[in-house]
Amino acid sequence: MEFRIRKGYDLRLDGEARREVRPLATVRYCVAPSDFRWLTPKLLVQAGSAVEVGTPLFCSKADERVAVVSPVKGTVREVVRGERRSVETIVIEAFPSDPFRKHLDFDEPTTSDEVAGLLLSNGLWPMLRQRPFSVVPSPDSRPKSLFVSCFDSAPLAPDYGFLLQGREAEFREGVRRLHQLLGESCPIHLCMRSGAENACFEAAENVGFHCFKGPHPAGNVGTQIHRIDPIDKGETVWYIHAQDVAAIGRFFLTKTLSFERTVAVTGPCTQAPCYYTMVYGADITPLLEKQTTGAEVRRISGNILTGKQLAANPSVRFYDSQVTLLPEGGEREFIGWLLPGFRKWSLSHTFTAWLFRRKTFSHNTSLQGGRRTFVMTDIYEKVFPFEILPMQLLKACLTEDFEQMEELGIYEVDDEDFALCEVVCPSKMECQKIIREGLYKLYKT
């Protein structure tokens, strides 16, 4: 079935990754518990501990079965702690001879519980996430359906079709195992971009195929859930990235545990944008040094809409498969609000760039205005493809009106769904933060 998304926007930026894959191997690996939303970690290793691929580093305090494991064989060099001794990063130094994989011996699982047990004990379970809240699901729960987004529509996003080229069998096996995990009653939905290379996904069995057409956020799993199987209070839907499905497939097919993945290095400040294969957690400092052009550059794990700024110990986050290098802004312009703005990008038509149909813009990280209260209406609706009132929902979150939040459909959205609203907001509202905090308050109650 084809779904057409009309509301949204495709931001155009220079620095799309060329279809070329390079290997990246480093010695330092950094695993951060903050990659897993609202997971309180219980540390299982300490500085000096020897770890192997698959050794649990920390587990969730709420459910100790949910553990995050070491992606490499080596020694824990350091546990970096932040405010109130919270664990920020676990730094591991890999052995130079480490092949980044570990062969395992296990019997072919025949039941759902056996699949779940293998995923949990080998640190593959956190690849699954649950809507609402985008948290790692509890091993005891089962969703009403599972979504796999087979494309990413965010700016400069990697092409999943290219990433999984030649890995059809792994992907098919991954889907088969997830089907085994969830049972017959839970449908799996594969959402693809219509007109793209989808051969590797179409090999999957026992799934529903859906095609999406239109601008970002067509590739966001939230948009897809909203169109195919909307969530009401008390219901849960799980989702997983296509690359992670292939990783689960590889695990069952080859009985080898490996956290290798392909990451696109993109953005206007990238010397040679292309793909890199690396193990999850790889310290990308040498890569960034080699690839960055320009003096003041913001390094982001993820895309420019939802990514996280990289600071010390830069590594790609658990759920990201993209790094973006963007020029920092902050230059002050003389009466900028009055000038015609031939080179300014705006979804509104208040700058002349729109009049001259300018297509390319040099984006940077400037806020481009002062923070104000909600004044303009009708702006979010242009980029928000949900049957939800975005401004009313934001206001309900700000006023902590839980009943109104639930009625308006907060369980269907996540902060990433509000990313474009945040971009176009003339009052410079932090829409994603407001939604995330709103969701957190509901999660805690």
Next chain:
Amino acid sequence: MSTLSKWSEKIGRSFEKGRPLHCLHSLFDAVDTFLLTPSEVTKEGSHIRDAVDMKRIMITVMIALMPALLFGMWNLGYQHFLSTGVDAGFWGCFWYGFLKWLPLVIVTYISGLSIEVAFAQWRGHQVEEGFFVTGFIIPLIMPPDVPLWIVAVATAFSVVFAKEVFGGTGYNFLNPALVARAFVFFAYPSVISGDSVWIAESADAVSGATPLALVMNGNMAQMPSFLDMFVGTIPGCIGETSKIAILLGAAVLLFTQVASWRIMLSVLVGGFVTGSLFHTAGVCPVNGWQHLLMGGFLFGAVFMATDPVTATHTQSGKFIYGLLIGILAIVIRVINKGYPEGMMLAILLMNIFAPLIDYCVVKVKVKKRKLNISKHRIKL
């Protein structure tokens, strides 16, 4: 630019917390961001942002008001010299109008901005841009001969009681410019009556009946032609006479997507349909489209009803809101002969009802969502 920004950074330090000039930081911030765009960068969430901000939106509205203002200035002089029989030429007329407008706008801005800055300072906020447009509109909708002290009092009243007591721009539920006009109308009825209009300045000021008053009293013979009303060469407030200039402004607002087409369209439809109904029923000699050209109807529809804060915030609510403004404005005009200009009161009344309309629209949306989800469940 770096020299200016360095200079501003240097001066700005004196306004930081704990420094002697901290009590004026809002004023400094207003001047600083007026001259130079802010240097703030994004921290989390979306790393890039749209170039549009509130200042840009407000300047766009002011650009849209320019045709009406420029024509209004010329027309003020033209009407004056027409009645006194002096041929002053184009620039003479314009200069006369400019001199009439200038004190009004200066008094409005001084009175309003000083209160705005004081409130921003008190709350520790930045000065909001909303008053730039409000202060620009107030002189356009006041009678040109209104005493300056009344303008100052009316502006102060509207800024304090229609906006700041509720929390400032974005929290007000009444359009401040219209509150200022309504204040003058109710507090000083001798200045602004709605049925007589100021024309010229002389030993004893000349005034005549407005077209609306003429119609309502059945005096159709003395009415100016509809072409004159469309072009705007009739006596009236500075901003509202020329419908061509207002339509130019509407074009700017719609092309830049600053104002809502939903509201503009539905106000016009509401006014036209109600006007036509009254005309067909024989209550009013003026038909639907003629109503749209008379008085402040068009100015209200384009610049006042579309105020995003005081209008409804939901898309379907905007149609209901606009339609009711159009209907009410004509109903007040036709039924209430004592006060022929109904646009101001219609918009203010609907400002009050806008949250109720939104409430109903949200409830309907919530119900629809629930229905949609249960439909999906049946399908699956």
